[in-house]
Amino acid sequence: MEAAGQIRDLEELKHRLRGFVAERDWAQFHSPKNLAMALSVEAAELTEIFQWLTETQSMELDAARRARVEAELADVLVYLVRIADRLEIDLLAATSRKLAENARKYPAERVRGQALKYDEYD
Amino acid sequence: MEAAGQIRDLEELKHRLRGFVAERDWAQFHSPKNLAMALSVEAAELTEIFQWLTETQSMELDAARRARVEAELADVLVYLVRIADRLEIDLLAATSRKLAENARKYPAERVRGQALKYDEYD
Amino acid sequence: MEAAGQIRDLEELKHRLRGFVAERDWAQFHSPKNLAMALSVEAAELTEIFQWLTETQSMELDAARRARVEAELADVLVYLVRIADRLEIDLLAATSRKLAENARKYPAERVRGQALKYDEYD
Amino acid sequence: MEAAGQIRDLEELKHRLRGFVAERDWAQFHSPKNLAMALSVEAAELTEIFQWLTETQSMELDAARRARVEAELADVLVYLVRIADRLEIDLLAATSRKLAENARKYPAERVRGQALKYDEYD
Numbered sequence: 001m002e003a004a005g006q007i008r009d010l011e012e013l014k015h016r017l018r019g020f021v022a023e024r025d026w027a028q029f030h031s032p033k034n035l036a037m038a039l040s041v042e043a044a045e046l047t048e049i050f051q052w053l054t055e056t057q058s059m060e061l062d063a064a065r066r067a068r069v070e071a072e073l074a075d076v077l078v079y080l081v082r083i084a085d086r087l088e089i090d091l092l093a094a095t096s097r098k099l100a101e102n103a104r105k106y107p108a109e110r111v112r113g114q115a116l117k118y119d120e121y122d
Numbered sequence: 123m124e125a126a127g128q129i130r131d132l133e134e135l136k137h138r139l140r141g142f143v144a145e146r147d148w149a150q151f152h153s154p155k156n157l158a159m160a161l162s163v164e165a166a167e168l169t170e171i172f173q174w175l176t177e178t179q180s181m182e183l184d185a186a187r188r189a190r191v192e193a194e195l196a197d198v199l200v201y202l203v204r205i206a207d208r209l210e211i212d213l214l215a216a217t218s219r220k221l222a223e224n225a226r227k228y229p230a231e232r233v234r235g236q237a238l239k240y241d242e243y244d
Numbered sequence: 245m246e247a248a249g250q251i252r253d254l255e256e257l258k259h260r261l262r263g264f265v266a267e268r269d270w271a272q273f274h275s276p277k278n279l280a281m282a283l284s285v286e287a288a289e290l291t292e293i294f295q296w297l298t299e300t301q302s303m304e305l306d307a308a309r310r311a312r313v314e315a316e317l318a319d320v321l322v323y324l325v326r327i328a329d330r331l332e333i334d335l336l337a338a339t340s341r342k343l344a345e346n347a348r349k350y351p352a353e354r355v356r357g358q359a360l361k362y363d364e365y366d
Numbered sequence: 367m368e369a370a371g372q373i374r375d376l377e378e379l380k381h382r383l384r385g386f387v388a389e390r391d392w393a394q395f396h397s398p399k400n401l402a403m404a405l406s407v408e409a410a411e412l413t414e415i416f417q418w419l420t421e422t423q424s425m426e427l428d429a430a431r432r433a434r435v436e437a438e439l440a441d442v443l444v445y446l447v448r449i450a451d452r453l454e455i456d457l458l459a460a461t462s463r464k465l466a467e468n469a470r471k472y473p474a475e476r477v478r479g480q481a482l483k484y485d486e487y488d
Contacts, residue, residue, distance in 0.1 A: 007218045009131055016221060023230040029237045029296045032191070033172040033180035036165075037295040039198070040406060043158075043165040044288030046205075050155040051281040052273045052481035054421070058155035061209065069154070070211050073202060074220035076161070077213055080198055083168075087183065089192050091199055096129045098196035099138060108145040115151045115418035151418045159417040162284060166410030173403040174359035174395045176299070237296035251462045253375055260465060267474040273481045276435070277416040277424035280409075283442070287402075287409040290449075294399040302399035305453065313398070314455050317446060318464035320405070321457060324442055327412075331427065333436050335443055340373045342440035343382060352389040359395045 010092065014085050017078060032086055039079035046072035132214065136207050139200060154208055161201035168194035254336065258329050261322060276330055283323035290316035376458065380451050383444060398452055405445035412438035 007013050021027055049068050050058045061069065084091045105118040114121070129135050143149055171190050172180045183191065206213045227240040236243070251257050265271055293312050294302045305313065328335045349362040358365070373379050387393050415434050416424045427435065450457045471484040480487070 005218065007214050007221070009214070013214070013217060020221065020224070024228065024233050025235040026237065028235070031177035031180050032183075033175060033177050034295055036169045036172050036180075037291055037403060040162065040165040040169045040410075041288045041292045041295060043162040043198075044285045044406075047158045047162045047281055048285045050158050051278055051285060053155060055153035055155050058153050058158075059208070061154075066209065066211075069205075069209060070216040071220055071223075073206055073211060073213060074217040076165075076198070076202055077217050078220070080195060080202070083191075084195055086181070087188070087191060089188075089195060091195060092129050092131070092135070094192040095135060095196040095199050096127065098193055098200070099129070099142065101193075102142070106146065111146055113147040113150070115148065156417055159281060159413055162288075163410045163414045163417060166284075166407045169403055170407045173400055173407060249462065251458050251465070253458070257458070257461060264465065264468070268472065268477055269479040270481065272479075275421035275424050276427075277419060277421050280413045280416050280424075284406065284409040284413045287406040287442075291402045291406045294402050297399060299397035299399050302397050302402075303452070305398075310453070310455075313449075313453060314460040315464055315467075317450055317455060317457060318461040320409075320442070320446055321461050322464070324439060324446070327435075328439055330425070331432070331435060333432075333439060335439060336373050336375070336379070338436040339379060339440040339443050340371065342437055342444070343373070343386065345437075346386070350390065355390050357391040357394070359392065 010081060013077070013081050017082055018085065021082075030082060030086060032083055035079050035083045035086065039076060039083065042072055042075040042079060046076065132203060135199070135203050139204055140207065143204075152204060152208060154205055157201050157205045157208065161198060161205065164194055164197035164201060168198065254325060257321070257325050261326055262329065265326075274326060274330060276327055279323050279327045279330065283320060283327065286316055286319035286323060290320065376447060379443070379447050383448055384451065387448075396448060396452060398449055401445050401449045401452065405442060405449065408438055408441035408445060412442065 007016060021030060046069065049065055049072070081091065083089075084094075110121060129138060143152060168191065171187055171194070203213065205211075206216075232243060251260060265274060290313065293309055293316070325335065327333075328338075354365060373382060387396060412435065415431055415438070447457065449455075450460075476487060
């Protein structure tokens with residue numbers, strides 16, 4: 001049985017998802033390859049909500065769209081945590097390293113106010 | 123300046139990203155619409171690593187591929203936290219609600235060992 | 245009114261779609277940015293059909309899944325033709341150039357039986 | 367050897383791709399599942415070009431971005447034709463059926479000037 005209630009952190013979420021998957025015998029489907037596909041599908045379902053909205057409209061969602069966004073963000077996080085668990089990757093450690101790398105690749109004084117890839121700046 | 127070092131939780135990550143974006147004056151690009159696009163692109167970069175691998179190979183990554191997976195998972199988490207922050211959504215609360223909903227839609231005794239959408243079961 | 249019946253080639257499809265969009269006053273939504281998002285969403289809906297199937301199962305679809313695949317392939321083609329039309333790109337000419345480039349980047353004798361990116365070969 | 371030169375229609379493209387794949391012994395990688403992943407990755411590479419552009423900017427591409435768009439549209443078409451070939455689906459016939467269905471689901475007088483899903487109209 002899944003523990004009910006509010007999840008406090010990524011570590012608890014990881015364990016809750018392990019239980020959910022084990023009870024359903026779904027680990028057989030959860031190869032990293034399949035989980036990556038599932039994550040990209042959820043990301044697209046998020047994108048779909050915004051595709052015909054202007055950027056301004058995307059900041060001022062009505063209640064129905066906002067609820068859909070919440071559900072899709074949750075789905076993305078679920079698969080993200082599952083892939084990381086399956087491959088024994090520490091998500092926050094990996095993100096810490098990535099932010100350090102991004103800080104090097106995108107020095108504030110160089111990229112301010114521009115949105116290019118790091119190799120597109122003059 | 124970004125604080126260096128290991129990020130402890132999603133709340134700290136949210137604040138670190140706010141600082142990163144503010145220093146670069148990038149908030150102007152970070153509409154939910156654009157962030158959703160960026161998240162889906164990162165999800166695809168993750169998928170790309172696995173696309174020609176078998177499921178078994180996807181569980182036994184060499185060091186180079188594993189490092190790429192870590193970087194892409196981090197990128198997905200970064201945009202996920204940014205969208206949630208922009209729309210003032212509590213990611214863990216939304217995920218708690220979604221897991222409760224999934225438990226209702228996919229009762230263990232009914233779906234065990236099958237991977238269908240909830241409306242595809244007999 | 246849309247002309248009914250079988251579409252013979254990409255040029256006819258382009259014109260049929262122009263009529264469909266004009267009748268609905270949808271050109272205002274069809275910026276290349278939005279059309280690219282819509283295309284990626286349709287690509288994900290295609291992916292979703294396969295995500296929990298093995299590769300072997302993906303080659304032996306039942307009638308219901310096969311019908312869904314046909315519909316999603318059609319949706320992808322529709323948005324592909326719309327983007328190309330919006331930007332005045334000749335799809336078959338662009339593809340001819342890309343195949344020539346691919347032939348240079350992936351010489352048969354060098355890549356035979358391996359699926360790597362062109363910069364990953366020794 | 368690939369025939370050089372301009373491709374005239376989807377049928378010729380299908381045969382050119384068959385030859386390209388056979389020469390490289392790549393059919394083993396081209397399950398519909400893997401091809402769908404590859405298509406979604408190419409769709410994301412297209413999306414990436416537009417993600418930080420405004421809708422207006424997406425209509426006025428500079429030469430470098432335009433060349434990238436052309437290449438990504440070609441990649442999408444290549445995988446689309448490959449999946450259809452692998453599953454023996456006639457792309458233009460499937461698209462003809464889909465347009466007829468869209469005409470029913472989105473009657474012009476009902477949806478004019480609005481971009482909602484067919485089940486979201488009052």
